[in-house]
Amino acid sequence: MAQITFEFPDGRNQAFDSGITIAEIAKSISVSLAKKAIAGKVDGQLVNVQAPLTAGGKLEIITADSEDGLTVLRQSAAELLAAVVKREFPGVRLGRLAADEDGFYVDTEKDERQISADELDDLADKMLRVIKDNASVKRVTLSKDNALNEVSGDRYQTELIKTLDSDEIPFYEIGGQLVYAQVVAAPSLKDLKHFKLLSVAGAYWEGKSSNPMLQRLYGTAFFKAADLEADLKKRQEARERDHRVIGNNLDLFFVDPKVGAGLPYWMPNGATIRRTIERYIVDKEVANGYQHVYTPVLANLDLYKQSGHWEHYRDDMFPPMKMDDDEMLELRPMNCPSHIQIYNHHIRSYRELPLRIAELGMMHRYEKSGALSGLQRVREMTLNDGHTFVAPDQIQDEFKKILNLMMEVYHDFDIDNYTFRLSYRDPENTEKYFDDDEMWNKAQTMLKGAMDELGLDYVEAEGEAAFYGPKLDVQTKTALGNEETLSTIQLDFMLPERFDLHYVGEDGQEHRPVMIHRGLVSTMERFTAYLIEMYKGAFPTWLAPKQVQIIPVSDEKHGQYARQINEKLQAMHIRSAVDERSEKMGYLIRDAQTHKIPYTIVVGDDEVNNDTISVRKYGEDDSRELSMDDFTVEIMKDIASYSRD
Numbered sequence: 001m002a003q004i005t006f007e008f009p010d011g012r013n014q015a016f017d018s019g020i021t022i023a024e025i026a027k028s029i030s031v032s033l034a035k036k037a038i039a040g041k042v043d044g045q046l047v048n049v050q051a052p053l054t055a056g057g058k059l060e061i062i063t064a065d066s067e068d069g070l071t072v073l074r075q076s077a078a079e080l081l082a083a084v085v086k087r088e089f090p091g092v093r094l095g096r097l098a099a100d101e102d103g104f105y106v107d108t109e110k111d112e113r114q115i116s117a118d119e120l121d122d123l124a125d126k127m128l129r130v131i132k133d134n135a136s137v138k139r140v141t142l143s144k145d146n147a148l149n150e151v152s153g154d155r156y157q158t159e160l161i162k163t164l165d166s167d168e169i170p171f172y173e174i175g176g177q178l179v180y181a182q183v184v185a186a187p188s189l190k191d192l193k194h195f196k197l198l199s200v201a202g203a204y205w206e207g208k209s210s211n212p213m214l215q216r217l218y219g220t221a222f223f224k225a226a227d228l229e230a231d232l233k234k235r236q237e238a239r240e241r242d243h244r245v246i247g248n249n250l251d252l253f254f255v256d257p258k259v260g261a262g263l264p265y266w267m268p269n270g271a272t273i274r275r276t277i278e279r280y281i282v283d284k285e286v287a288n289g290y291q292h293v294y295t296p297v298l299a300n301l302d303l304y305k306q307s308g309h310w311e312h313y314r315d316d317m318f319p320p321m322k323m324d325d326d327e328m329l330e331l332r333p334m335n336c337p338s339h340i341q342i343y344n345h346h347i348r349s350y351r352e353l354p355l356r357i358a359e360l361g362m363m364h365r366y367e368k369s370g371a372l373s374g375l376q377r378v379r380e381m382t383l384n385d386g387h388t389f390v391a392p393d394q395i396q397d398e399f400k401k402i403l404n405l406m407m408e409v410y411h412d413f414d415i416d417n418y419t420f421r422l423s424y425r426d427p428e429n430t431e432k433y434f435d436d437d438e439m440w441n442k443a444q445t446m447l448k449g450a451m452d453e454l455g456l457d458y459v460e461a462e463g464e465a466a467f468y469g470p471k472l473d474v475q476t477k478t479a480l481g482n483e484e485t486l487s488t489i490q491l492d493f494m495l496p497e498r499f500d501l502h503y504v505g506e507d508g509q510e511h512r513p514v515m516i517h518r519g520l521v522s523t524m525e526r527f528t529a530y531l532i533e534m535y536k537g538a539f540p541t542w543l544a545p546k547q548v549q550i551i552p553v554s555d556e557k558h559g560q561y562a563r564q565i566n567e568k569l570q571a572m573h574i575r576s577a578v579d580e581r582s583e584k585m586g587y588l589i590r591d592a593q594t595h596k597i598p599y600t601i602v603v604g605d606d607e608v609n610n611d612t613i614s615v616r617k618y619g620e621d622d623s624r625e626l627s628m629d630d631f632t633v634e635i636m637k638d639i640a641s642y643s644r645d
């Protein structure tokens with residue numbers, strides 16, 4: 001019989017008869033290992049313990065106490081869920097199923113009503129019953145014909161099996177059901193005790209929006225009860241932090257796909273937060289030598305042909321509009337070409353460099369509909385954009401200046417949870433980028449050099465660069481756990497070349513400047529989403545849409561006094577209001593808390609008589625009786641400090 005050789009993790013090699021299984025190899029090592037083995041891994045590929053192996057390679061035996069062990073546990077849960085769904089809903093079609101670091105999922109499709117979230121607990125009970133009755137997961141193989149016969153009526157399973165180049169199609173027998181083995185499951189479900197079915201959501205077959213939408217059932221599983229509990233708690237917290245949920249509760253913004261997916265409407269509360277951010281950042285930039293401009297969102301398509309956007313970035317752009325006189329107008333996807341026009345409008349001297357042009361620039365990008373998410377990823381956005389034009393020997397200094405400015409801004413917003421990523425071009429896919437190897441190498445080396453010199457930690461990511469140059473991206477995590485870029489600094493030798501930019505040097509000759517693109521606080525959309533999640537809606541006073549809520553104990557007796565106080569505060573540009581609703585006072589106070597308003601002021605007989613106010617700060621248990629003067633000093637200080645507490 002043919003022999004196949006495996007290399008064990010300790011480097012030892014051993015030959016076995018072809019057709020041997022992981023279960024048998026484990027047994028040859030020790031009986032206890034055979035008991036613990038839930039899967040194998042050959043050359044990085046997971047394999048079922050019962051599958052006959054016909055090729056050797058680097059071998060690992062997977063047990064529960066490993067990352068792969070957890071994957072196998074979740075894959076087993078997915079196969080079990082598929083078997084139960086198949087039994088409970090005759091005629092159901094099953095799409096893909098899989099496990100990842102979050103949990104597992106199974107895609108399903110029924111003729112009529114799809115499986116709803118309300119049915120998940122019941123399905124989980126049925127899974128538990130199967131585990132109790134017979135926890136074994138028996139691997140069987142069917143010939144391709146028999147396999148296709150077995151899944152007939154299920155177009156998705158048929159499609160999956162048809163593409164296989166084998167006449168031994170693996171299935172699992174679980175709880176009396178035969179399901180196609182899409183992933184590697186453990187031979188027994190006895191370890192599957194701590195799992196939960198979480199939610200349902202639509203998912204296109206094979207991720208393509210032209211395909212039917214299936215109903216994806218999500219779940220998660222752990223070996224230990226405590227791990228499951230901690231995970232569920234984290235998920236609950238994430239839900240509470242989700243900017244879409246808070247945005248709705250605090251009436252900050254909405255998106256209505258009927259009117260336009262990815263095109264948010266800012267309600268007055270959200271608009272106040274945005275305006276505060278905008279004023280802050282513009283003032284900060286002006287104080288740091290930036291010149292703010294306004295430029296149009298529309299331009300002749302030729303501008304984006306010259307910049308290279310049309311060639312390299314077209315997939316993200318809205319189609320051009322053809323006008324009566326045949327002019328083609330394009331909604332800009334980036335502001336760089338606009339700022340280049342500003343630079344080029346005058347002859348520039350070396351004395352003007354670094355020349356810093358900035359704008360809250362509105363741009364449009366045709367993001368995939370599946371990627372859109374609240375304010376985090378939208379199709380119309382306003383970027384805190386800036387382009388610095390420097391002489392080549394000023395790059396390092398300017399880069400550091402931008403980084404320092406960014407840190408100052410982060411400090412004011414209390415942002416400390418981020419990582420740096422140097423984003424390079426993808427060496428395998430260079431046609432996506434401007435074609436000039438020497439420039440790419442130069443720019444990438446410079447960026448890395450600057451980071452090293454500053455002693456900052458970073459990860460390097462190939463394929464994440466802009467088409468015109470490498471970037472330093474600042475990465476943050478959203479409440480839902482996705483990594484998103486917040487700030488970015490990008491080095492660009494290309495666009496100055498394309499637009500033939502010059503400055504007159506000290507020598508009286510024309511020289512080529514270098515461009516640094518930078519966004520400090522990202523787009524207003526993404527930044528607001530980020531802040532909502534970071535503050536969980538409890539904005540520091542300077543950002544809060546409403547800073548003070550004044551509640552008269554009785555409108556009749558104290559209403560007038562309340563309105564006087566309100567006028568005084570408003571005259572000082574403090575965002576305050578009197579709650580005029582004729583509800584119980586306890587309700588009004590709780591409502592102010594629910595809306596996370598930084599200061600609640602209550603005025604009754606005592607306050608009117610003493611000419612004071614009773615102040616309670618959000619997050620504090622007790623209220624304090626203060627004079628108006630003392631209060632205004634306190635709140636003005638609070639606003640000026642940008643502080644959260």
Ligand code: ATP
Nearest residue numbers: 367376377378381485486487488519522523525526
């Ligand atoms: P991403 O990788 O997040 O799609 P990008 O690399 O295409 O972004 P840039 O061209 O560098 O983005 O845009 C500048 C900044 O604008 C990004 O760093 C990001 O913070 C923000 N941004 C980009 N696309 C969107 C979007 N669709 N919605 C909201 N903000 C966005």
Ligand code: ZN
Nearest residue numbers: 334335336517
């Ligand atoms: Zn730019």
